[in-house]
Amino acid sequence: MSKNAIMAGLVVFVAMALLPFWYNIGGSSAAPEPELSEKAKAAQKCVLDKYDMRANHMSLLDEWRDSVVRDADRLYESTNGKTFQMSLSTGEESCLGCHTDKEKFCDKCHTYASVDPYCWECHTTPKEINQ
Amino acid sequence: MNQKYMVPLAGVLLLFLLAYAGVEGAGMQWFFGIIVPYVAVIAFVGGFVRRVMGWAASAVPFRIPTTCGQQKSLPWIKQNCIDNPDKASGVFMRMVLEIFLFRSLFRNTKAAFNRNEKNKLTYSWEIFLWVGALAFHYSFLVVIIRHLRFFLEPVPSCLKFLEFFDGIVQLGLPGLFISGAVLLLAALFLLARRIFDAKVSYISLAADYFPLFLIIGIAASGIAMRYFTKVDIIGIKSFTMGLVTFHPVIPDGVGGLFYAHIFMVSALFAYFPVSKLMHMGGIFLSPTRNMANNNRAKRHVNPWNYAVDIHTYEQYEDHFREKMIDAGLPVDKKE
Numbered sequence: 001m002s003k004n005a006i007m008a009g010l011v012v013f014v015a016m017a018l019l020p021f022w023y024n025i026g027g028s029s030a031a032p033e034p035e036l037s038e039k040a041k042a043a044q045k046c047v048l049d050k051y052d053m054r055a056n057h058m059s060l061l062d063e064w065r066d067s068v069v070r071d072a073d074r075l076y077e078s079t080n081g082k083t084f085q086m087s088l089s090t091g092e093e094s095c096l097g098c099h100t101d102k103e104k105f106c107d108k109c110h111t112y113a114s115v116d117p118y119c120w121e122c123h124t125t126p127k128e129i130n131q
Numbered sequence: 132m133n134q135k136y137m138v139p140l141a142g143v144l145l146l147f148l149l150a151y152a153g154v155e156g157a158g159m160q161w162f163f164g165i166i167v168p169y170v171a172v173i174a175f176v177g178g179f180v181r182r183v184m185g186w187a188a189s190a191v192p193f194r195i196p197t198t199c200g201q202q203k204s205l206p207w208i209k210q211n212c213i214d215n216p217d218k219a220s221g222v223f224m225r226m227v228l229e230i231f232l233f234r235s236l237f238r239n240t241k242a243a244f245n246r247n248e249k250n251k252l253t254y255s256w257e258i259f260l261w262v263g264a265l266a267f268h269y270s271f272l273v274v275i276i277r278h279l280r281f282f283l284e285p286v287p288s289c290l291k292f293l294e295f296f297d298g299i300v301q302l303g304l305p306g307l308f309i310s311g312a313v314l315l316l317a318a319l320f321l322l323a324r325r326i327f328d329a330k331v332s333y334i335s336l337a338a339d340y341f342p343l344f345l346i347i348g349i350a351a352s353g354i355a356m357r358y359f360t361k362v363d364i365i366g367i368k369s370f371t372m373g374l375v376t377f378h379p380v381i382p383d384g385v386g387g388l389f390y391a392h393i394f395m396v397s398a399l400f401a402y403f404p405v406s407k408l409m410h411m412g413g414i415f416l417s418p419t420r421n422m423a424n425n426n427r428a429k430r431h432v433n434p435w436n437y438a439v440d441i442h443t444y445e446q447y448e449d450h451f452r453e454k455m456i457d458a459g460l461p462v463d464k465k466e
């Protein structure tokens with residue numbers, strides 16, 4: 001009797017340990033490709049280098065937020081020589097000013113990586129306002 | 132300084148440097164990112180199953196539950212159904228509480244001499260090991276479950292729920308996950324206990340320090356990646372998804388620190404089945420907890436018992452009847 005219980009436990013353990021191998025069968029696992037808007041394409045360059053943006057844009061936003069809210073300093077000088085009016089979603093030089101379609105850009109990555117920035121509880125995307 | 136922890140510490144540093152240098156210097160991403168993780172998964176699952184099968188095959192000749200309360204007795208004596216269970220339901224409760232709340236560790240005591248002339252040995256309740264162990268195990272569990280976001284697509288909503296509560300302090304960007312910080316601090320506390328408490332230090336071996344250093348190394352490198360050096364999470368998820376769908380790819384631009392992280396993780400998993408970490412499976416099979424104390428109420432036959440050739444009194448009398456009658460001894464059957 002107890003041997004059967006041990007075997008049942010082992011089967012459950014192996015199924016749990018190998019969860020990622022059977023959970024994804026049949027699904028698509030391709031990494032998302034965020035779509036650049038026409039505006040971004042025209043600008044050609046982001047605030048920082050591409051890899052830096054991919055890995056580090058949350059820290060950049062944190063820096064921007066602190067700089068604007070705490071120090072009332074809205075100008076950001078990038079390492080690539082351009083200056084930006086620091087903002088998440090207001091104005092042409094904000095993240096969403098360039099990456100105009102949040103769903104096709106930010107959200108594509110965020111859904112894949114299971115992050116849900118709470119910013120949009122207060123900030124709005126310009127697209128939502130127009131509608 | 133003590134070689135019992137210097138050797139494991141050096142070992143973990145070596146593992147870290149091996150992967151870091153192997154990737155940054157020799158470009159061996161395929162080795163540390165693909166071959167080693169697959170080998171580690173096979174070693175972990177295979178080794179774990181083998182170990183448990185070995186335990187399942189060993190005989191358990193008698194019931195040896197540790198009893199910590201009143202046994203079932205006369206109807207007017209109150210039984211402690213959980214600490215001295217006589218039924219499967221009590222054993223189940225006892226196991227659940229042991230596994231989820233580490234109840235036997237909660238009773239941990241320490242022995243020390245009084246610091247006065249009497250110098251008497253006294254035992255006192257020591258709760259911090261329990262607190263540290265609970266913090267460590269739960270944060271480890273939460274970190275592992277959260278890591279499933281790299282391995283599952285689409286990510287199930289229960290993971291988002293967990294991430295929400297783990298990140299509820301909303302400190303900084305990317306937001307602080309409480310479990311990661313608690314894991315590192317608790318592992319450091321458990322290490323400090325082994326190093327600075329003379330009595331514990333005396334009984335600690337390299338095999339006790341090695342997993343601690345390894346876990347501290349994993350947690351520290353993970354925290355460094357998330358909050359300080361930064362990595363391309365999308366690239367990493369395409370890499371981990373490649374591993375679990377058997378189409379491995381190496382992401383661009385991901386540096387040595389990430390490979391050092393997963394190399395140490397692989398080492399931990401491969402080492403798991405041959406180490407004390409097997410208490411994860413062993414806890415379910417601990418005979419002092421998982422048996423009902425019904426030795427007196429039920430007959431438990433030793434599984435090793437073989438059929439013994441017996442010689443009954445009737446056979447004895449048949450054998451010696453004449454001699455017994457001759458000697459004038461009483462017999463049951465007189466011919």
Ligand code: HEM
Nearest residue numbers: 274278308310311314349350353354356357367371393396
């Ligand atoms: C092959 C398996 C693993 C992979 C691919 C992996 C990968 C990663 C990555 C990419 C990060 C950065 C997360 C971010 O920036 O949001 C990270 C963080 C972290 N990792 Fe791992 N990891 C693995 C296993 C583990 C294990 C087993 C542990 C448990 C000791 C662990 C502990 C941590 C910790 C504490 C962090 C800090 C951030 C957090 O709390 O989530 N990792 N890991």
